Amino acid sequence: MTSKVTTMRDAVTKHVPDGASVALGCALEPAIPFAFAHELIRQRRRDLHLIGPISDIAFDQLIGAGCVAVVSAAWVGNVSAGLAHAYRRAMEQGIPRPIEVRDHSNFSIAQALLAGALGAPYLPTRSLLGSDIPRANGTFREASDPFSGDALLLIPAITPDVTAIAVQRADEDGNAHLWGPWGVSQEAALAARATIVIADEIVARSVIASDPNRTIVPGTKVTAVVHEPGACHPSPLQGRYRRDHEFFHQYHAATRTPEGFAAWIREWVSEVSDRRAYLAKLGARWGALRDDGVPAALALF
Amino acid sequence: MVAQAAREIRDGERVFVGMRLPLIAFVVAKRTHAPNAIGLFELGVVRDEPAPELLYTMGDNANVAGAVWCARTIDLMGMLQRGDVHAGFIGGAEIDVHGNLNTTAIGDRGHPKVQLPGSGGGADIASLAHRLIVIMPHDRRRLREKVDFVTSPGHGDGRGWRKRAGLPRGGPSVLITTLAVFRFVDGSAVLESAHPGVSVERIRNETGWPLAVAAALRETEPPSTEVLSIIRGYDPQGFWTRRGE
Numbered sequence: 001m002t003s004k005v006t007t008m009r010d011a012v013t014k015h016v017p018d019g020a021s022v023a024l025g026c027a028l029e030p031a032i033p034f035a036f037a038h039e040l041i042r043q044r045r046r047d048l049h050l051i052g053p054i055s056d057i058a059f060d061q062l063i064g065a066g067c068v069a070v071v072s073a074a075w076v077g078n079v080s081a082g083l084a085h086a087y088r089r090a091m092e093q094g095i096p097r098p099i100e101v102r103d104h105s106n107f108s109i110a111q112a113l114l115a116g117a118l119g120a121p122y123l124p125t126r127s128l129l130g131s132d133i134p135r136a137n138g139t140f141r142e143a144s145d146p147f148s149g150d151a152l153l154l155i156p157a158i159t160p161d162v163t164a165i166a167v168q169r170a171d172e173d174g175n176a177h178l179w180g181p182w183g184v185s186q187e188a189a190l191a192a193r194a195t196i197v198i199a200d201e202i203v204a205r206s207v208i209a210s211d212p213n214r215t216i217v218p219g220t221k222v223t224a225v226v227h228e229p230g231a232c233h234p235s236p237l238q239g240r241y242r243r244d245h246e247f248f249h250q251y252h253a254a255t256r257t258p259e260g261f262a263a264w265i266r267e268w269v270s271e272v273s274d275r276r277a278y279l280a281k282l283g284a285r286w287g288a289l290r291d292d293g294v295p296a297a298l299a300l301f
Numbered sequence: 302m303v304a305q306a307a308r309e310i311r312d313g314e315r316v317f318v319g320m321r322l323p324l325i326a327f328v329v330a331k332r333t334h335a336p337n338a339i340g341l342f343e344l345g346v347v348r349d350e351p352a353p354e355l356l357y358t359m360g361d362n363a364n365v366a367g368a369v370w371c372a373r374t375i376d377l378m379g380m381l382q383r384g385d386v387h388a389g390f391i392g393g394a395e396i397d398v399h400g401n402l403n404t405t406a407i408g409d410r411g412h413p414k415v416q417l418p419g420s421g422g423g424a425d426i427a428s429l430a431h432r433l434i435v436i437m438p439h440d441r442r443r444l445r446e447k448v449d450f451v452t453s454p455g456h457g458d459g460r461g462w463r464k465r466a467g468l469p470r471g472g473p474s475v476l477i478t479t480l481a482v483f484r485f486v487d488g489s490a491v492l493e494s495a496h497p498g499v500s501v502e503r504i505r506n507e508t509g510w511p512l513a514v515a516a517a518l519r520e521t522e523p524p525s526t527e528v529l530s531i532i533r534g535y536d537p538q539g540f541w542t543r544r545g546e
Binding site (some may be wrong): 028054056076077079080083087088107108110111132133151179182186 | 361365406416417429451453
């Protein structure tokens with residue numbers, strides 16, 4: 001078996017071209033691959049189509065950095081601090097550029113990705129009937145159930161060009177263990193043309209095989225594996241490190257103006273060469289967030 | 302608000318908890334009158350005990366450790382769509398007299414005056430839960446005759462609308478604000494109680510729709526000392542409970 005392990009820089013260079021549709025932040029608040037988002041910004045990707053349920057501030061950073069043309073999401077904001085300033089500027093003033101938003105709910109984005117994972121053209125739902133979201137999204141269709149005649153909304157499949165998921169551990173082939181809530185991660189990984197697994201730890205295949213129920217995506221569906229400890233800070237990764245609430249609140253305060261946003265991106269993204277340098281910059285703060293490393297119990301099958 | 306929200310949870314119910322103040326309302330309910338309530342979190346967590354420490358998001362490690370199920374969003378949303386969820390919590394930037402909520406944008410959707418974060422799971426909870434509990438700061442600019450965008454459908458234009466729209470059930474049952482409690486009767490908000498020290502006149506001035514007042518208007522029951530001590534013990538710094546919400 002050939003190892004798929006590569007660096008974040010190479011994974012983005014090889015697999016994420018300008019204009020790509022990219023799903024990330026698929027576990028909702030935890031396990032958001034900020035290291036991946038920051039590399040997209042450093043490599044000045046343009047015209048991306050971001051796909052995800054809530055993203056916390058990852059989408060805000062990519063939008064503010066001018067990387068994004070389209071967003072398909074249920075929620076773009078800062079979960080514990082409030083509104084997302086860069087998203088607001090893009091939508092209200094076209095700064096740094098206008099973006100197109102296809103409104104979703106968490107259920108509709110989950111269904112769209114599940115349809116993609118199933119190879120189905122769409123999935124029907126009874127959610128969102130009477131909401132303005134279908135009109136604002138523009139891709140849904142109203143229909144009636146051929147069996148009962150009841151009203152339905154059809155959610156077309158989303159098949160991202162690339163899905164990036166962060167996990168606690170994977171082997172070199174990309175067989176990946178994620179624990180904690182999965183959100184829409186599995187659907188997004190299975191629906192994508194290319195899936196990038198970002199692992200806190202690279203382990204032997206036997207570790208994965210000891211507990212295959214924990215595998216979120218099999219290696220055969222994975223394009224590249226990046227070994228990137230701490231890739232999710234300031235979001236949490238269950239059993240490895242906690243959420244850095246204060247970091248989210250500081251970002252909120254620092255990015256109220258375009259100048260403040262630019263300074264923040266310079267400090268935490270552009271002038272930081274990679275994740276290792278980022279963690280070194282966090283210093284003792286990073287150490288304080290680490291869990292004591294209680295490993296998930298090994299299951300012996 | 303938190304104490305009243307907790308009262309809306311009945312023992313044994315499955316509750317979609319959501320973000321911010323409802324996280325604390327769930328804790329209060331579990332530790333008082335509803336010890337058998339089950340908390341569902343849309344990122345894929347089910348808990349039969351509240352997290353032991355203050356949560357900033359439903360995805361904090363403390364909300365995952367000790368959970369009875371870690372799953373996918375689609376699993377939790379499927380329960381919601383099936384009708385397995387008794388009640389859900391939701392907040393919003395704007396609400397109208399029929400309980401339609403806007404969390405998407407103030408002004409025109411294409412060229413918003415204020416871009417808000419969006420639905421999250423709110424529109425799904427509003428569409429599919431048996432009962433919706435709404436919590437909002439009371440402000441004339443928020444309690445409006447008509448909202449700019451219906452993110453989360455309430456009772457539409459009134460009685461019978463949800464059925465006509467094809468929604469299987471549900472709708473807002475209660476709106477809890479910083480000043481008062483409204484109950485939805487035939488699809489419209491009726492003032493049920495005013496918080497201690499708040500006059501009906503003040504509520505009328507701070508409400509953007511013609512106020513309907515229940516014949517048996519009363520004062521909102523203040524939180525007991527037990528409930529206050531649970532709230533203060535859980536959120537000692539007042540991160541969520543001292544935002545004037």
